[in-house]
Amino acid sequence: MKRKANVEIALTHIVARRKQTFTAALGVTIGVGVYLFMNSLSAGFSKFSRGEIFKNSAHIKIYKNDEICSPFIPNSKQDNVNVIVNPQITTLSKKIIDPENLLNVVKSQSYVTNAISQVYFDAFYNRGKAQIRGTGNGVNIIDYDAMFSTSKYMVAGSINNLQGNLNGIIIGSGIAEKLNLGINENITVSSSFGIVKVMKIVGIFTTGNSLNDQSRSYVNIATAQQFIKEGPSYVSTIFVNTPNADRSGYYAEQLQQLTEYTVEDWQTTSADLLSGDKTRSTLMNSISLSILLMTAFIIYNLLSSTIMQKINDIAILKATGFSGTDVISIFLMEAVIMGLIGTIMGMILGAVLIWMMSGIYMGGPVGYFPISFELSLFIQSFVLGIVITTCAGYFPARNAANVDPVEIFRK
């Protein structure tokens, strides 16, 4: 009960007008709650789609890009004619020369947490007359698992069965279903280079992404190199993981200094996907921010009308020695108290909404709705709730501070 005069006055006002206080706080509650909820939705979506991207793509990939010849080839000798040609791709092979060395250099960088090499090939999975087109990945399955947690998605067999087994293959569940094949059965795989191999299915995986499950398979690197008639020095892509996916653009620039091959971060690779993501989260952000601004308006209105009604009290406070600064602090405190109550209740509301949403089953590869409790979003909502209500309270409070007591007493 031992309070400073300004605190005493602010608290008394708040308590005496609890109905209005509650209304204002409720407005803030809804604003902050919806803001938190919508941003969690958007963050959940982004996290989900990022997870989808990282299921079979790393933070950074290094590959040999197509080279296009210069259309104009000037001649060095004065009297000879210059040559103009149609620009065209001049890449003979997309292979990375001396991948072993490059991989080691990449791995030795301090910001590289993991790096693997990969060989892709166009694969045809056959059984009798049935044929499915897909992509074969030649990988070191143990390293690959360390990067992409493939073992998590295994529904039959084990990734260890592939290690060192040049005749083994791990296929997607969609392929197994369509060709009616099971574990330990044989599958005929051919490549666009005309290589045909009968391989043993040592594992089946389901990622939930039907496109993946119906086309992808994993074999050893050496096997993949045979499928495309290449020697052991052929590698199509080096995948690199870094400590922070959001900084991979910077890390990619660093890596680019080490090699003439194209170094591309995942944000560049998945730019179209990410721009969709960005559009959605911007939309959600602006909608929820508008709702929060409406909240600010509620506080502004309420405080303005309170001040109109309390103009006599403000005059008497100023007459008895309260300064303009004191008056501002009194009404600002009231706004902050309303804002604080509302914001805390809003975070509870948001948490309840998130919890309810996370229990909704969406089916398909999504499963349960991709939404979770993000501490950073709770902090963000809290700070924003307080800042906005404080700002909304400041303008009426400043008007209150400008009340001229003489004008009031003359009436």
Place this chain on the structure above:
Amino acid sequence: MNNREIILHTNSVGKYFYDPIKFKAIDDISFDVYKGEFLTLVGKSGSGKSTLLYCLSTMDTAYEGELYIKGEKVTGKKPNELANIRNCTIGFIFQFHYLLPEFSCLMNIMLPALKLNKYTYEEVEQRAYEKMKLLDIEDQALKPASKLSGGQQQRVAIARALINDPAIIMCDEPTGNLDSKNTQIVFEIFNRICHELGQTIIAVTHDLDFAKASDRTIELADGKIISTYENN
């Protein structure tokens, strides 16, 4: 008489109003007020009494001339400094009591002292009870201000004006709203404040009996001092 301490001094104070036309509401007002004096300002309605009092109170700063309180020039000081002067040197009593309705009588009286922040909360409470005892309202202490009769409310307002032991107490028609019995009570309190406690009172009134019972009366007409009486 002449070696008394001057508590408030004005030097040719004047004030214009511009709405609806330019008009000088008070003109060339110069006078001294002494410590422990009970001074009344009288005059017809519209003669500029209130306007002058608001200039003296430091709340109105749009005047010409100079104002000195306790020998210090207050004309031209910043709003926050003036608020401070009001807080510790001046107490106000108005015709319409102007208590804060949400607060108890006790808290109404305590607030200016809590603002002054010179005494602890307990000391302030203690002092508020002393002032209430002086005004015979200590049994009303915990009631909300809005539940009191007019006379009681005016006494709470007086107690509030006294809480910081201000050197000067200014009143605008302090008895204008009171019956004769309550007017008598207020008058007796004012006399005690000046003559026993040594504080100064400047009261605007149109009650001539009340004015006659004060130490000195200044009469205004059309914003000018027309006469000064020593009432003895």
